[in-house]
Amino acid sequence: MTDQKTMWPLIALLWTTGLLAAAQFAKLTLTLGAVQDLYPDASVPLAVSGVSIVGILGGALAGFFVSKIGVRHAVLWAVVMSATLSLIQGFEMSFAVFMATRVLEGFGHLLLVVALPTMMVALAKPSDKSVVMGIWGTFFGVGYALVAVIAPSVLAWGGVQALYVGHGLVLAALFPILWWILPRVMAGGNMMPNVMAVHRSIYSNPRYFAPGLGHGIYTSLFIALVAFLPAALNAPWLTAILPLANLSGTFASGFVARKIAASRLSVGGFAVAAILFVVMAVTGSVAIALCALFATGLTAGANFAAVPELNHVPRDQARANGAMAQLGNIGTFSGTPIYALVAGSLWGIAGVSIVICVTGAVFAGLAYRAARNAEPPAAQKSADIG
Known part of the structure; x- marks a missing residue:
């Protein structure tokens, strides 16, 4: 497939499916107040992290599982599962049941x-x-x-449940299109390996885990900043604009990575963002905040681009993407509660962001340097991982 031409229409369809995966987090992050009204005695912010739990526990295995059942089957089963759970969330239920659906949604x-x-x-x-x-x-x-654009109108019309049902209906509508058009990629058949061997094989080779480490540090920033930074800057309209600034950097990173190695671009994005967060804390500037989100977006895209840069065959890429999922979910799970401790304080939010970005520049930088010097995973013996 890749020897001839890039299949842009199918790639666009897969990316669109990814938007609905992002909505699994966004639909709750952007309606925290409304959901808190439904469950006034519950710790609703924990439900944001509910989807992350499965990724934390099983992210490293996910790449091998996808290899076993095939990418096509993985996408189709995930869409069916996600649609069903989102539709269920449209019904009235206790917070414990709602939390359970969020955890299951993580699969x-x-x-x-x-x-x-x-x-x-x-x-x-x-x-x-x-x-x-x-x-x-x-x-x-x-x-x-x-x-962020759609939610206010839907909430005004039918409440939180209408937003969740809408998410489920769009997923359900997408399923027959995916079933009809998706090709077989990495058709599967491999046996699932030993759990400990999986983690040992992935986290002993920086070509697998370096992109995931950068991604996990990044994800601890993004959701929390979208949730808490607008209020700290007294600019609630930023809720819809911050993701746009971030994705602008992410989109640009794919083109920049043609000239600069993605593994180096990720580290540079962290370093620039750290400086910008310092300036934001001193000035309170919305424009600087948007620039900081653009810089973190460069890092986000560079981490994804580093997967094929460091891993050249689909099975190795799936394993690296499994590490991306595991470490990314650890970041998502931990970021919101940490930022909640300093919510409302611009200096507090900026301080946490600076620490995270410096950590990313240092530790992701070391991991990427090791990855560039490591033996390609495909050349390794794989008897211990199946």
Whole structure:
């Protein structure tokens, strides 16, 4: 497939599916107040992280699972599961049941964020792979921006349940299109390996885990900043604009990565963002905040583009995407509660952001340097991982 031409229409369909995966987080993050009204005695922010739990526990295995059942089957099963759970969330239920649906929703989300980019990069010719992964990296920002635009009207019309039912209906409508058109990529058949061997194989090779480490540090920023930074800057309208600034950087990263190695671009994005957050804290400037989100977007896209840069065959890319999912979900899970401790304080939010960005520049930088010097995973013996 990749030897001839890039299949842009199919890549666009897969990216659109990714927007609905992003909406699994956005639909709750952007309606926290309304959901808190439904469950006044519950710790609703924890439900934002509910989807992350499965990714934390099973992210590393997800790449192998996708290899076993095939990318096509993984996408189709994930869409069915996600649609069903979102429709169920449209009914009245206790918070415990709602939380359970959020955790179960994590299975569908995990399969999507591993299988979709694996198929997208397989459908791209080599010169377009970094661009395709830069495009994929925008799925979270675009998904958030769309939900931010749509949610107020839907909430005014039918409440929180209407938003969740709408999400489920769009997923259900997408299923027959995907079933009809998706090709077989990495058709599956491998046996599932030992759990400990999986983690050992992934986290002993920086070519697998370096992009995920950068991604996990980044995800601890993004959702929390969208949720808390607008109020700290006294600019509630930023809720819809911050994701756009972020995704602009992510989209640009795919093209920049044609000239600068994605593994280096990720580190540079962290470093620039750290400086911009310092300036934001001192000036309170909305424009600087948007520039900081653009810089973190460069990092986000670069981490995705680093997967095919460091891993050249679909199975290795699926394993690296599994690490991306696991570490990304750890970041998503931890970021919102940490930022909630300093919500309302611009200096507090900026301070946490600076620490995270410096951490990313240092530790992701070290991991990427090791990855560039490491043996390609495909050349390794794989008897211990199946």
